[in-house]
Amino acid sequence: MKPSRFLSVLGLACSVAGCVGMTQMQHTASEFDKAVHSTATTELVLFREVQAGECNDQFYLQAYRVAGLGTDRLDPSQIDLIGGHCTHQELTDGELAIRQKLLSTLTLYADTIQALSEGKGNLDPSAKEKALAGDIKSLATQGKFSSAEKSGAAGLDAAVSAVVHVIIDRRVYKDVGSAAGAVQSELTVVIGELQAENRDDAQGLRSKYGSVNNEMVSALKLACERGGAECFFGIASAHTALNSVIVAPPDVEQLNKTLDAVLAANASLAQPKSTGAVAEVSELADRAQQAATLFSASK
């Protein structure tokens, strides 16, 4: 949506919904907050897909082995048809919990920006927000976000700590511009990490999808050697499984571009032009919505 159209839509929305007293900055910050939350939710969808992908892969590999097609045979009694037991190796529950905290760093920060735009710089975060920020700070202090060195830039743990500082003590940066400017570099590190994780997750998902697909194709080749009803029903079953059970790898580059848009929007909040940060936040909102739609369609 073009900025000029967004502004007239804003004007219309405000006249309809009664935005008397709401400044442009407050509205922009509110849109920024919503878009960051939406992006974080989409990230969580991806993380869950990674874990679901591993479980599906394990199930169909077991089925392949029960059928005598794998490298070793598995007794039918050992297959979990309900799929309740699954070992997460690529992304364990512990690692997922840490990633959720990384996302919470972004959403709490966006909430802070909104609070600052409403002139609440002298107010402390809520007890719930403080507790969550405290948990995140504790993980960062323990070095839990990264055990890897990042040459030439602040490490991820240090970056997270710096963002948490802005979240917890709003009195340090009393307005949106100075808060946003203070953590632009650190947000770049956090978002860079999320983008790298997304690319790795995509590789894992593609591999798992390929694994199940290949098992279906090769089993069908055997089942269909003589043709007949078994072949037909095998193809129908494979089609159903691949379309409704297995998650096709989503386009993570769209999600990564949304994360880029978070950084661009924040940079614009830090140094707004004459039109404010409207264009960049509008772009972020559009991308966040597109990413959410894309990932909900891939479920």
Add this chain to the structure above:
Amino acid sequence: MRTLSQQIAINAAIDAIRNAEDALTDQIRSSTDALTAIKLTNEYNNLDSYLSELLHAQNAADDATFANATEALQSRISGLEADEKAIQALIADVATAGKVIGYIADAVKLIAKI
């Protein structure tokens, strides 16, 4: 603390394994012999299990987990080399076999560097 060069090696090994997997998938689809397709699928699944371990190492939240993941990867290098030989025997086209084995050989060298 893992170094930047270790991270780069892991990322490159992930790419190499994925390239090998994509090439194997093409072979599985185009194979006219069901048993060959099944054997190639098993080789693909072996590569997938290495990929899972590489991603596990990349996602490791602490040094101990990373060290264990790296040790597990390096202890399985001989298995990857065995996969190379098995795949070479399964793919009739020499050029294609060479391409797949090349990717796996790259992955072996990279995993050794981690």
